[in-house]
Amino acid sequence: MKFNYFKTYTVLIVAAACLVSMQSCKPKTAQSAAGGDASKSYVAPGKYDEFYNIVSGGFNGQVAVYGIPSGRLFRIIPVFSQSPESGYGFSEETKPMLNTSHGFVPWDDQHHIALSQTKGEHDGRWVFANGNNTPRIARIDLTTFRTSEILEIPNSAGNHASPFITENSEYVIAATRFSVPLDDQNGDVPINTYKENFKGSISFISVNPTSGEMNISFQIRTPGVNFDLSRAGKGKSHGWFFFSCYNSEKANTLLEVNASAKDKDFVMAVNWKKAEEYLKAGKAKKQAVNYAHNVYDENTHTATSTMKSEVLILDPADCPDMLYLIPCPKSPHGTDVDPTGEYIVASGKLAASIPVFSFTKLQKAIADKAYDGEYDGIPVIKYEAVLHGEVAKPGLGPLHTEFDEKGNGYTSMFVSSEIVKWRLSDLQVLDRVPTYYSIGHLSIPGGPTAKPHGKYMIAYNKITKDRYLPTGPELTQSAQLFDISGEKMKLLLDFPTTGEPHYAEAIPASMLMDKQRKIYKIEENTHPYVSKGEGQTKVERKGNQVHVWMTAIRSHLTPDNIEGVKVGDEVYFHVTNLEQDWDVPHGFAIKGANTAEILIMPGETQTLKWVADKVGMFPFYCTDFCSALHQEMSGYLRVSPVGSTVALHFSTGTNKPAVSTPAGAAAEPSTK
Ligand code: K7E
Ligand code: CUA
Numbered sequence: 218m219k220f221n222y223f224k225t226y227t228v229l230i231v232a233a234a235c236l237v238s239m240q241s242c243k244p245k246t247a248q249s250a251a252g253g254d255a256s257k258s259y260v261a262p263g264k265y266d267e268f269y270n271i272v273s274g275g276f277n278g279q280v281a282v283y284g285i286p287s288g289r290l291f292r293i294i295p296v297f298s299q300s301p302e303s304g305y306g307f308s309e310e311t312k313p314m315l316n317t318s319h320g321f322v323p324w325d326d327q328h329h330i331a332l333s334q335t336k337g338e339h340d341g342r343w344v345f346a347n348g349n350n351t352p353r354i355a356r357i358d359l360t361t362f363r364t365s366e367i368l369e370i371p372n373s374a375g376n377h378a379s380p381f382i383t384e385n386s387e388y389v390i391a392a393t394r395f396s397v398p399l400d401d402q403n404g405d406v407p408i409n410t411y412k413e414n415f416k417g418s419i420s421f422i423s424v425n426p427t428s429g430e431m432n433i434s435f436q437i438r439t440p441g442v443n444f445d446l447s448r449a450g451k452g453k454s455h456g457w458f459f460f461s462c463y464n465s466e467k468a469n470t471l472l473e474v475n476a477s478a479k480d481k482d483f484v485m486a487v488n489w490k491k492a493e494e495y496l497k498a499g500k501a502k503k504q505a506v507n508y509a510h511n512v513y514d515e516n517t518h519t520a521t522s523t524m525k526s527e528v529l530i531l532d533p534a535d536c537p538d539m540l541y542l543i544p545c546p547k548s549p550h551g552t553d554v555d556p557t558g559e560y561i562v563a564s565g566k567l568a569a570s571i572p573v574f575s576f577t578k579l580q581k582a583i584a585d586k587a588y589d590g591e592y593d594g595i596p597v598i599k600y601e602a603v604l605h606g607e608v609a610k611p612g613l614g615p616l617h618t619e620f621d622e623k624g625n626g627y628t629s630m631f632v633s634s635e636i637v638k639w640r641l642s643d644l645q646v647l648d649r650v651p652t653y654y655s656i657g658h659l660s661i662p663g664g665p666t667a668k669p670h671g672k673y674m675i676a677y678n679k680i681t682k683d684r685y686l687p688t689g690p691e692l693t694q695s696a697q698l699f700d701i702s703g704e705k706m707k708l709l710l711d712f713p714t715t716g717e718p719h720y721a722e723a724i725p726a727s728m729l730m731d732k733q734r735k736i737y738k739i740e741e742n743t744h745p746y747v748s749k750g751e752g753q754t755k756v757e758r759k760g761n762q763v764h765v766w767m768t769a770i771r772s773h774l775t776p777d778n779i780e781g782v783k784v785g786d787e788v789y790f791h792v793t794n795l796e797q798d799w800d801v802p803h804g805f806a807i808k809g810a811n812t813a814e815i816l817i818m819p820g821e822t823q824t825l826k827w828v829a830d831k832v833g834m835f836p837f838y839c840t841d842f843c844s845a846l847h848q849e850m851s852g853y854l855r856v857s858p859v860g861s862t863v864a865l866h867f868s869t870g871t872n873k874p875a876v877s878t879p880a881g882a883a884a885e886p887s888t889k
Contacts, residue, residue: 254700265284265730266284266285266286269726270722271332271722273330273718273721275328275717277293277716279715281715281716288711296325296348296355297315299324302814304825306323307815307825311823313511313519313520314364315367316522318369318509319351322351326349329381329446330344331345331389331722336667337455338668339722341729343359344356344359350375352369354379361515365429366430366511368431368508368510370433371508371528372416372438373393374394378390378393381448383489384452386424388421389422390421390458394444396441396442399438401506408469411468417462418437418438418439419439420435421436430512434496435530436531437530437540439533445461445462451557452559454554456488457489458486459561460485461484461564462482464476465479465481466479476548481544483545484545485543486541488538491536495536500536501529503530504528508525509524516741517743518744541595541597541598543600546572550566551564559577561574564628565615566615570609571615572600574605578603605644606643607644611628611630612649613631614633615630615637616658617720619664620665624640625647627706631655631679634654635649635650636699648704653678654678656677657718659675660674660720663723673700674699676697677714677720678694678695679694685711694715698711738797742820744791748793748822749795753766754869756866757865758865761786762787763865765788767790768793769803769817771796772843772845772846774792777853778852779852779855781855782857784830784832786829788826788828789824790805790815790837791823791824792823794818794821797820802843803816803839803841803850807825807837807854829854836853837851837852
């Protein structure tokens with residue numbers, strides 16, 4: 218044990234030394250490769266990019282969309298975090314999207330995305346995105362670039378190995394990073410009872426082929442390891458999933474040492490077709506849990522959150538031939554499957570080589586029972602029996618591998634800050650290129666599919682140091698674009714990103730640009746507070762709630778004079794955008810609102826809740842510069858003291874004096 222500790226420390230110290238002084242690990246070719254080739258990433262004004270690049274936002278909780286090759290930022294899609302820009306998570310309609318079993322959770326840590334696939338290729342329908350911290354998976358609709366659904370994952374803590382997708386989008390999966398006592402167990406146990414009380418879980422989330430709606434089909438209970446990353450098999454390995462696991466030591470303290478004690482951790486191979494058979498055969502047990510399922514309806518323009526209370530769990534002890542463990546050197550991070558489905562590449566962060574496993578050999582090893590004992594009752598396959606080979610001396614700190622369409626792998630090297638290109642067939646290193654600096658993920662358009670689009674590769678770096686103008690204590694995050702069409706990788710462009718980028722996927726622009734939704738049809742709007750024309754606008758009091766049915770159209774709000782609101786009233790502005798033209802949103806805000814604006818798309822209704830906190834005059838206005846008379850698109854709300862006799866009253870375009878009406882009655886319009 219002591220000797221192992223010493224070895225581990227040596228590796229860590231070397232790695233740490235490189236991290237502290239990046240200089241010492243900077244590849245010698247740094248200067249020559251730093252030039253870039255502006256002409257290849259230049260997209261002339263008015264011209265379109267070739268790819269949409271969908272990029273995780275890390276700790277900003279959102280997903281961003283960039284053009285490739287230009288690196289231009291098009292949109293930040295609000296997903297797990299509230300967005301004051303659109304009102305997502307602030308408006309009454311979108312708040313339920315962020316509901317969880319812990320209540321309203323307006324932030325998350327978003328690491329990986331998965332584009333939906335049909336027959337192993339991108340189909341351009343949905344993006345799935347994980348929330349790491351409060352385990353959730355979101356689905357974004359690629360016709361609206363908006364979040365349509367968020368599903369919480371029970372029996373999970375740290376939803377990191379997620380969301381990875383099967384070749385026909387049958388399932389997206391979610392495996393827990395932190396093992397914990399399962400949700401129906403008493404979690405109030407001593408932490409040092411980890412080995413007996415802490416368990417892992419893998420969730421198989423089915424995706425409705427038509428609507429995309431997600432549902433937890435089943436979970437597999439696993440030993441208490443930490444799951445890091447995953448990929449589905451494809452082609453010949455369709456029906457399998459591969460997960461990298463670390464902390465096979467089951468340590469519960471100082472993991473940097475104690476979870477690196479063993480020479481090898483595991484890649485867990487899951488035969489999910491087998492799991493489906495066990496599910497059909499009734500082997501799954503029901504477990505009581507509590508999790509939220511949030512769905513946004515495009516006709517009511519409103520999200521609903523439903524609490525669910527049950528999952529089906531498969532226990533490997535009842536399900537032989539469902540799980541296998543492949544030994545893998547030194548705390549593997551990424552585990553990636555090549556386009557043919559034959560090769561499984563595991564990147565041991567602290568290993569000196571990259572092992573590449575063969576699916577064919579895996580099948581043979583299972584048939585031959587070429588096992589090396591068991592781990593918690595799960596067969597451990599002999600390393601040599603599944604190994605296709607090792608990429609020798611690739612660099613330091615391998616993290617993730619992507620693939621091109623020509624049989625090559627590209628692995629990111631965090632510690633030595635480089636990308637290494639190698640050939641799958643003979644595992645020869647073909648090229649290496651420096652990144653600036655400390656690359657995490659990398660992405661090739663279509664790289665995780667059976668048909669990579671190739672051409673470009675994008676590096677997502679953790680540190681930018683001296684690459685950009687400094688901005689105080691925090692420097693920008695950054696991506697780097699490479700040309701991979703030739704034998705040598707060529708740096709084309711650096712571009713900053715928002716949040717911390719982890720994984721990303723790019724898809725040809727031609728697959729998405731012609732199917733974008735332009736408006737919501739006003740006649741299809743079934744929001745309970747819609748006003749389908751100015752004639753339907755009104756103001757009503759219900760106790761201390763005042764509901765305002767309001768419309769927005771260039772260039773006025775109706776009503777624009779409101780009186781009779783009293784201190785303490787909760788005012789709900791239900792604003793319908795009556796426009797039916799593309800790209801004419803109106804915004805709405807009122808002085809003192811402690812939420813955010815709402816930004817309403819053509820044909821949509823959204824609601825801003827505002828509490829009248831003091832007596833006075835409160836202007837409201839449109840926040841989106843929508844026409845030459847945008848500054849005129851405004852109005853006033855008068856707040857009177859508690860007990861005031863000013864009647865509820867609303868108008869547009871008239872100056873009738875307010876009249877008294879009995880409390881509780883609907884206000885009379887002074888126009889129409
Ligand atoms: Cu960033 Cu995918 Cu969370 Cu590696 S993980 S870098
Ligand atoms: Cu509507 Cu500005």
